[in-house]
Amino acid sequence: xxxxxxxxxxxxxxxxxxxxxxxxxxxxxxxxGEFISIIGPSGSGKSTLMxxxxxxxxxxxxxxxxxxxxxxxxxxxxxxxIRNRKIGFVFQFFNLLPKLNVLQNVELPMIYSxxxxxxxxxxxxxxxxxxxxxxxxxxxxSQLSGGQQQRVAIARALVNNPRILFADEPTGNxxxxxxxxxxxxxxxxxxxxxxxxxxxHDPEIAAVTPRRIxxxxxxxxxxxxxxxxxxxxGSVPASPASPVS
Amino acid sequence: MALLTTIIVGIKEVWAHKFRSFLTMLGIVLxxxxxxxxxxxxxxxxxxxxxxxxxxxxxxxxxxQEQDVPxxxxxxxxxxxGRTMFDVQALRSSAPLLRLVSPExxxxxxxxxxxxxxxxxxxxxxxxxxxxxxNLHTLAHGRFFTDIDEELANAVCxxxxxxxxxxxxxxxxTGREIIPIGETIxxxxxxxxxVGMFERxxxxxxxxxxxxxxxxxxxxxxxxxxxxxxxxxxxxxxxKNYTMYxxxxxxxxxxxxxxxxxxxxxxxxxxxDLKVAGIEHxxxxxxxxxxxxxxxxxxxxxxxxxxxxxNLENINRQIRNARLSGGLIAGISLLVGGIGIMNIMLASINxxxxxxxxxxxxxxxxxxxxxxxxxxxxxxxxxxxxxxxxASYGFVQVLQLLSPTANEPVITPVAMVVAVAFSALxxxxxGLFPAIKAARLDPIVALRYE
Numbered sequence: 001x002x003x004x005x006x007x008x009x010x011x012x013x014x015x016x017x018x019x020x021x022x023x024x025x026x027x028x029x030x031x032x033g034e035f036i037s038i039i040g041p042s043g044s045g046k047s048t049l050m051x052x053x054x055x056x057x058x059x060x061x062x063x064x065x066x067x068x069x070x071x072x073x074x075x076x077x078x079x080x081x082i083r084n085r086k087i088g089f090v091f092q093f094f095n096l097l098p099k100l101n102v103l104q105n106v107e108l109p110m111i112y113s114x115x116x117x118x119x120x121x122x123x124x125x126x127x128x129x130x131x132x133x134x135x136x137x138x139x140x141x142s143q144l145s146g147g148q149q150q151r152v153a154i155a156r157a158l159v160n161n162p163r164i165l166f167a168d169e170p171t172g173n174x175x176x177x178x179x180x181x182x183x184x185x186x187x188x189x190x191x192x193x194x195x196x197x198x199x200x201h202d203p204e205i206a207a208v209t210p211r212r213i214x215x216x217x218x219x220x221x222x223x224x225x226x227x228x229x230x231x232x233x234g235s236v237p238a239s240p241a242s243p244v245s
Numbered sequence: 246m247a248l249l250t251t252i253i254v255g256i257k258e259v260w261a262h263k264f265r266s267f268l269t270m271l272g273i274v275l276x277x278x279x280x281x282x283x284x285x286x287x288x289x290x291x292x293x294x295x296x297x298x299x300x301x302x303x304x305x306x307x308x309x310q311e312q313d314v315p316x317x318x319x320x321x322x323x324x325x326x327g328r329t330m331f332d333v334q335a336l337r338s339s340a341p342l343l344r345l346v347s348p349e350x351x352x353x354x355x356x357x358x359x360x361x362x363x364x365x366x367x368x369x370x371x372x373x374x375x376x377x378x379x380n381l382h383t384l385a386h387g388r389f390f391t392d393i394d395e396e397l398a399n400a401v402c403x404x405x406x407x408x409x410x411x412x413x414x415x416x417x418x419t420g421r422e423i424i425p426i427g428e429t430i431x432x433x434x435x436x437x438x439x440v441g442m443f444e445r446x447x448x449x450x451x452x453x454x455x456x457x458x459x460x461x462x463x464x465x466x467x468x469x470x471x472x473x474x475x476x477x478x479x480x481x482x483x484x485k486n487y488t489m490y491x492x493x494x495x496x497x498x499x500x501x502x503x504x505x506x507x508x509x510x511x512x513x514x515x516x517x518d519l520k521v522a523g524i525e526h527x528x529x530x531x532x533x534x535x536x537x538x539x540x541x542x543x544x545x546x547x548x549x550x551x552x553x554x555x556n557l558e559n560i561n562r563q564i565r566n567a568r569l570s571g572g573l574i575a576g577i578s579l580l581v582g583g584i585g586i587m588n589i590m591l592a593s594i595n596x597x598x599x600x601x602x603x604x605x606x607x608x609x610x611x612x613x614x615x616x617x618x619x620x621x622x623x624x625x626x627x628x629x630x631x632x633x634x635x636a637s638y639g640f641v642q643v644l645q646l647l648s649p650t651a652n653e654p655v656i657t658p659v660a661m662v663v664a665v666a667f668s669a670l671x672x673x674x675x676g677l678f679p680a681i682k683a684a685r686l687d688p689i690v691a692l693r694y695e
Contacts, residue, residue, distance in 0.1 A: 056606065056688050079612050084608020095603045095692070099261055111250055134487040156607065 001070070002029040003163060003195055004053060009062035011048050011218075021049040023059070024218040030164070030197065035190040036196040037206040040215035047168070049215060054087055054166045055079045067163050084113050088157030092169035094149040096141040096156075102128070103137040106156045113160060127155040131185065147178035154185065157201045164195045171205060183208050255620040259628070262593075269589045269628030272582025273671065277633025277664040279578050284642040284660030287564060289653050292406075294560045296448055297481040303381055304553045305516035305524045307531065309517040309538075312549040325547035327513040332541050339537045342522050342530035347372065347379040349516035350493055352500045357408065357489065364411035366404075367487035369432070370515075373495020379518045380485075387426040387441030391491045392628045394440075398494040402430070403441040407486035435499060437491065446485045450653055519550075527552065576667075582629065583671035590622050592677035601683055602691025611684040618680035620674065626672025630665045637661075 008058075011023040022045045030036060030053075040046040051057040052064060055071055064071040067086055074082065083089075106124040114124070128134045131151040141149055150170060157165055167186065171179030187208065190196050198209055201225045206212050214221040259266045296305065309332075314322050332349045340346075350371035357364050374389050376382070383404070394401050404425075409415075412430060413423045429436050447455065501510035521530040531550050538548055594601065601614055641654045 036340075051689055054606075056692075077612075080605065080608055080610040083606060089606050091692070095599070097600055097603060099257070108604070112604075112608040112610070112613055160608075 001065075002070055003032045003067060004028070004030040005063075005065040006053075007063045007065075009052060009059045009064060011045075011052065011057070021218050023052070026215075026218070026220055027062075028213065028220065030195065032163075032195055033190075033193055034211060035187070035196045035198070035209045036211045036213065037200060037209040038213050038215060039200055039203060039206040040221075041201055044215045045218040046199055046201075046215045048218075050117050050168055050197070051141075053164075053197065054089060055082045080112075084109055085160055086163045088115070088160070088162040088165045090150065090153050090157050090165065090167040090170045091104070092172040094141070094146070094153045094173070096149055096152060098141055100141075102133065102139050102141065102144070104150050105141065107153060109156060109160045123159055124155075127159040128152070130158060130189075131155045134211045146174050147181060150174065150182050151176075151185070154182075154189075158189075158194075162195065165189070166197050166199070168199045169201070170198070171202075172200075179205070191218075248620075250611075251616055251620050251626070254617065255624045258593075258621050259624050264626075265589060269585050269625055270582075270632060272585040272666050273579065273626050273629030274582075274633040274636055276575060276579030276582045277630045277635040277668050278640045280572070280575035280664040280667070280682075281634060281637035281656060281660045282644055282654070283575050284568075284663075285637070285641050285654035285656040286644055287567045287571060287685035288657055288660075290567065291560070291564050293448065293577040294563070298455060298553065298556060298560065300446060300485055301380075301553075301556075304519075304557060305520050305527075306379065306553055307519040307521065307527075307539040308551040309519060309534075310549050311428065314545055314547050318545055319518070321545050322547075323483065324543075325545050326542055328517050328548065329512045329514060331540055333514070333517060335537050335541045336517075336534055338358070340530070340533045342526055342533050343519050344522045345375050345378055345518075345520035347375040347518045347520075348493060348514045349376065349518065349665070350496045350501070351515035352496055355432050355500070357412070357430055357432055358413055358434075359412040362412050364408055364487075366408060366489040367484045369489045369491070371493040371500075372490045373493055376490060376518075378522060382485075382488075383444045384441050386424045387439070389441050390490075395492045395494050398492060398498045400437045400495060400499070400589055401440045401492065402437045403443065404439055405443045405486040405488040405489045406445040407483065408489055408693050409442060432491075443486075443488070446482045448482055455652075497628075527554075549601075575664075579667055579671050582668070583626075583675040586622055586625055586672060586675035587622070587678060589625075590618060590676055591622070591682070594618060594679050594683045597683075598686060598691050598694040601686050602688050602694065605688035606692060614686075615680045615684035618683045619676040622676025622679070623669060623672035626668045626675070627665070630668035633668070634661050634664065637664075 006026055006028040007205075009023055009026045009028075010021065013020045015020055024045075026049065038046050038049060048057070052071075053066075055066065056079075058064075058072050060075075060145065062072070064153045066082065071079070071082070071124050089095075096102075097108065100108070103121070103124050106127055110120045110123065123135060125137065128137055131154050132150065133151045133155060136144060136148060136152075141152065144152065154170075165186075168188070171182055174182060183205065186196055186198065198205070200206055212224040214223075263623075309328060311327060314325055328348075330348060333346055336343055336346045336441070352369045352371065355366065355369050357366060370376070373395070374391075377384065377389060387403070389403055390399075390401060393399070406415075408424065409425055410418075413425050413428075416422045424442065425439050426442065428439050430439060431437070497512070501512075503510075519530075519534060521527050531552075539546070542548065599670050601609075604614060606612075637656065641656060645654055
């Protein structure tokens with residue numbers, strides 16, 4: 001069984017009397033250990049898809065199964081627990097809490113999963129180690145550069161050892177050099193066995209992932225799966241990829 | 246554990262906005278200070294009232310009072326005997342549940358003179374020695390009357406210190422305490438010998454002030470002369486100090502001869518005071534006294550008992566009223582403080598919508614967010630209440646200068662606990678709505694919030 005299974009998922013918003021189909025009958029499988037990008041222009045529904053995949057939202061119809069749990073039936077409380085234990089988020093604007101220092105930011109998810117103080121610190125330091133940010137543990141987010149902040153955010157996403165990592169435009173707020181470094185960090189994490197879903201509007205960035213899913217008007221427009229083509233993971237050149245139909 | 250973390254984070258959040266938090270707390274500080282201060286002043290009032298009651302003879306004193314005959318005995322009204330020595334003798338021999346029977350014959354309109362000085366006693370009474378126990382007097386100098394004085398109707402008297410002060414000079418004026426035992430003074434021109442003098446009666450407050458004056462001379466008055474409000478000094482104590490007692494027989498023969506019938510001086514007493522053997526048997530004892538008196542009065546009910554219970558009830562009612570009005574005002578200021586907290590919490594969560602979204606995205610449940618906001622609100626309220634308790638000491642000092650009562654306010658621990666508990670409750674109530682609002686935030690909307 002796949003790590004994530006979407007079956008006929010639709011999400012319908014009602015604005016006034018008008019129906020907006022943000023997602024229209026989407027089916028998708030994500031296997032354990034995959035590095036996948038969801039690509040599409042703004043308004044295409046890719047954010048909605050990520051929110052549903054990330055348990056921030058529930059679908060109007062269809063089923064979502066994450067690690068064997070049916071999301072569409074879960075209560076808010078259960079969703080919070082799933083977000084806490086099974087999912088890590090990395091955002092475009094880093095979203096670190098400005099009042100906490102780096103270490104406390106990384107400890108945050110563990111507070112909600114009830115990890116004791118000493119254990120929290122140990123694991124937070126280990127996660128910072130993995131993103132090479134241990135020496136900044138006592139700094140405030142405002143004292144760090146964008147790339148460093150994003151590394152801290154990644155450490156925070158990893159600290160509860162989630163089954164899947166969602167990154168929403170993780171390089172969108174970084175210069176191309178720093179963005180490249182963050183992408184290679186993702187690649188490294190994927191090589192270590194992490195499942196990573198990258199959401200972006202930029203085909204250039206999507207090109208680093210072996211598998212790409214293009215969303216247009218709430219539907220899956222095309223799938224490119226280089227893994228099936230026999231190409232090794234992570235060896236894809238970061239060159240502009242033209243949409244292949 | 247999780248709660249501790251929440252509290253620490255809450256305190257940090259409050260600390261991060263020190264000035265704002267302090268302003269918010271101010272409402273609670275004032276509320277708590279007024280609650281504690283109000284309770285302290287009322288406690289002082291209560292102490293003063295109880296002190297006054299003891300000065301007037303204590304809780305177990307019962308007054309036997311004259312009363313108009315009931316309407317069905319209207320035709321017998323002219324035969325009503327009033328209270329006389331017969332009643333006293335009958336009660337003493339036939340009402341064993343009464344511990345003490347003290348007859349009093351009050352004499353009005355007497356001017357006491359000594360040389361060129363004069364005084365009008367607040368109370369000039371012919372009494373039995375039982376009056377000492379009845380009115381809780383303490384003899385400081387000399388002796389009280391004996392049965393011989395009573396029997397022979399001797400012209401002797403026992404005075405309070407106020408009378409001494411007016412006739413011979415007070416210790417404050419003369420610099421030494423004059424003890425006028427053996428001196429002769431004149432009651433409407435009749436010579437009486439002073440055989441005894443009571444101690445000086447004063448409230449706790451007066452005593453303190455007097456001792457203070459003794460140790461440190463009064464500072465020169467600055468500005469216009471200031472008067473304390475009404476009632477300062479305690480009328481009950483003043484009245485007690487201006488008491489003058491003479492033997493009952495002396496009073497009867499020397500001052501009542503002009504009134505009365507059949508060549509007998511008016512035998513009616515102005516007061517019969519009773520003390521019961523035990524306050525718990527007061528009902529039975531009064532019934533017994535009533536039976537005896539119905540006999541001596543031949544069934545004419547021209548008397549009534551007035552117990553201090555009525556007085557006590559009065560005191561309690563006044564205290565209750567004062568508490569109610571004071572509590573209401575303090576409650577309103579706490580409420581205003583609570584509204585301030587709610588206001589600032591709403592502003593605070595509005596500022597932190599994105600933060601709340603992040604917390605929810607990394608796995609905070611609605612309950613965790615709810616507790617966080619609530620704890621912050623309670624932290625503000627509790628810090629405010631602690632400051633309020635501290636401020637109440639100063640507040641009470643200020644109120645003491647303004648308050649009309651003679652009694653020192655007493656800050657009670659109960660009032661503090663109640664005030665802190667109420668402000669915690671205020672914090673919870675004020676935090677409830679913002680906390681629910683924060684907990685209900687949709688994480689997606691919150692994350693997008695700019």
